[in-house]
Amino acid sequence: MQDxxxxxxxxxxxxxxxCVLRGALLKGSLRWHPDRFAxxxxxxxxxxxxxxxxxxxxxxxxxxxxxxxxxxxxLHGHALGNGTDQTSSxxxxxxxxxxxxxxxxxxxxxxxxxxxxxxxxxxxxxxxxIHAITLAFRDWETAGRPDAQLDQLRGxxxxxxxxxxxxxxxxxxxxx
Amino acid sequence: xxxxxxxxxxxxxxRNVGSLDKDAMDVGTGIVGAPECGDVMKLQIQVEGGVIKDxxxxxxxxxxxxxxxxxxxxxxxxxxIAEATAIRNVDIVxxxxxxxxxxxxxxxxEDAIKQALADYQNKQKGASAPSED
Numbered sequence: 001m002q003d004x005x006x007x008x009x010x011x012x013x014x015x016x017x018x019c020v021l022r023g024a025l026l027k028g029s030l031r032w033h034p035d036r037f038a039x040x041x042x043x044x045x046x047x048x049x050x051x052x053x054x055x056x057x058x059x060x061x062x063x064x065x066x067x068x069x070x071x072x073x074x075l076h077g078h079a080l081g082n083g084t085d086q087t088s089s090x091x092x093x094x095x096x097x098x099x100x101x102x103x104x105x106x107x108x109x110x111x112x113x114x115x116x117x118x119x120x121x122x123x124x125x126x127x128x129x130i131h132a133i134t135l136a137f138r139d140w141e142t143a144g145r146p147d148a149q150l151d152q153l154r155g156x157x158x159x160x161x162x163x164x165x166x167x168x169x170x171x172x173x174x175x176x
Numbered sequence: 177x178x179x180x181x182x183x184x185x186x187x188x189x190x191r192n193v194g195s196l197d198k199d200a201m202d203v204g205t206g207i208v209g210a211p212e213c214g215d216v217m218k219l220q221i222q223v224e225g226g227v228i229k230d231x232x233x234x235x236x237x238x239x240x241x242x243x244x245x246x247x248x249x250x251x252x253x254x255x256x257i258a259e260a261t262a263i264r265n266v267d268i269v270x271x272x273x274x275x276x277x278x279x280x281x282x283x284x285x286e287d288a289i290k291q292a293l294a295d296y297q298n299k300q301k302g303a304s305a306p307s308e309d
Contacts, residue, residue, distance in 0.1 A: 085209045090291075093207045097216045100236045158211045165214020169236065 004058035004071055014072055014137035016062060025059040028052075065130050066164065069137060069157045078150040080158055087155045088162070096162050103170050115170070122167045129160040179239055180273035186243035191250050194232040196220040201303060204296025206288040210280060215241050219288035221252055221260070223296055228252045228260060233288075240278040244268050244285035252289065257297075263289055 005012045008024040030036075032055060037048040061067045070080055081087075099122060106114040133156050140149050179187070195218070198205045202223050209216045215237030222230040231249035235242045247268055252260055265282035268274070274282055 080211060085211050088209060088211070090207050093209045093216055094218075096209070097207065097218055097234065097236065100216065101234075104236075161211045162209065162214055162216075165211075169214055 003075055004061050005075075007054055007058040008062065010062070012072065012075060013141060014065075014068060014134065015141070016068065018063065021059055021063055025055060028055040065134065066157060066160055069133055069153070070161075072137070073150065073154050073157060076145070076147070076150055078154045080154065080161065085158060087151070087158050092159055092162075096166055099166055100169065103166075107170070119167065119170055122163055122170075126160060126163045126167065129156065129163060133157060133160060178275075182247075182272050183239055183243040183274070186246040186272070187239040190233075190242055190246040192230075192232050192246065192253075193234060195234060196222055196230065196232050201299055202296075204292040204294070204299070206291030206293075206295060208284055208287045208291060210237075210241075210284055213237065215281075215284065217241060217245050217284050217288050219245055219248060219285070219292050221292050221296060223257065226256050228255050228257070237284075238278070238281065240272070240274055240281040241284060243272055244274075244281045245288065247271060248285045248289055257293060260289060260293060 003012075008021070008028060010016060010020070010024050029052065032048050032052045034045060034049050034052060037045045040048070061071060073079060085093075099118065103115065103118050106112075106118060133153075136149075136153055136156055140146070140153060143149070196203045196205075198220065200222075203220055204223065205218065205220045207216070207218045215235070217233065217235040217237065219233045220231065221228045231252040233245040233249050235245045248263065251263060251267075263286065265279070265286040268282040268285055269279055272282070
């Protein structure tokens with residue numbers, strides 16, 4: 001399976017504007033859209049459909065800065081870990097836990113305005129982290145992509161993923 | 177996914193939910209997380225004369241993560257430090273009949289136990305060593 005950058009014929013860089021991504025998807029669609037295979041054989045049509053679906057997925061993935069960062073890290077052998085997190089500090093985890101506790105308490109007491117406040121704070125937090133990640137990846141690429149910085153980049157992305165999962169977890173649906 | 181009766185029991189009636197004073201000398205705290213699902217687990221032990229008198233946990237995560245940490249606190253109470261060190265995630269997997277996709281929840285619990293024990297032992301070392309400030 002090709003990586004999403006290669007699929008969309010894009011350079012392996014973090015610095016991809018939305019319009020560049022759209023352009024790449026459009027270019028791929030012109031070639032692979034199932035409509036162009038209306039008269040082709042069933043096999044060819046299926047291949048085109050699969051490829052078009054892969055292009056859409058790749059576009060969706062790269063359009064999200066966190067997923068884009070994860071894809072780049074994975075390409076450099078630093079995929080985000082499965083299982084216990086060895087990178088985040090206990091202090092950060094405690095902060096996330098406190099945020100979740102506050103959200104849980106607000107949800108239990110039906111305090112919607114407090115819930116909105118927490119949610120807004122988390123979104124601002126995520127936004128700041130994505131900004132920091134953007135700058136860090138830019139520095140890393142400018143410096144010639146040194147391996148020595150990959151652990152630190154992964155740490156930044158890991159923490160941002162926590163914040164995002166915490167926001168998602170605030171929707172009142174049990175994850176069980 | 178089908179959860180075992182034991183997982184559902186721990187999920188619906190979690191044992192030992194709560195917090196101990198993390199700054200107390202006789203308390204060890206472990207906090208671990210799994211970024212891909214956003215789970216965070218805090219596990220604390222209170223030790224008296226080498227024996228774990230009390231254990232508390234607070235977990236934000238799926239049913240298996242809650243059940244794993246709930247079971248861990250049950251097992252920890254009354255054990256010595258050495259006995260607690262011997263708890264392995266496979267024991268939790270077996271007891272709760274966790275499916276393969278949920279094994280990482282038991283790993284999380286084992287890591288939380290290890291961290292809590294290490295935190296407690298660090299505090300004891302710090303207490304016996306001369307103060308540096």
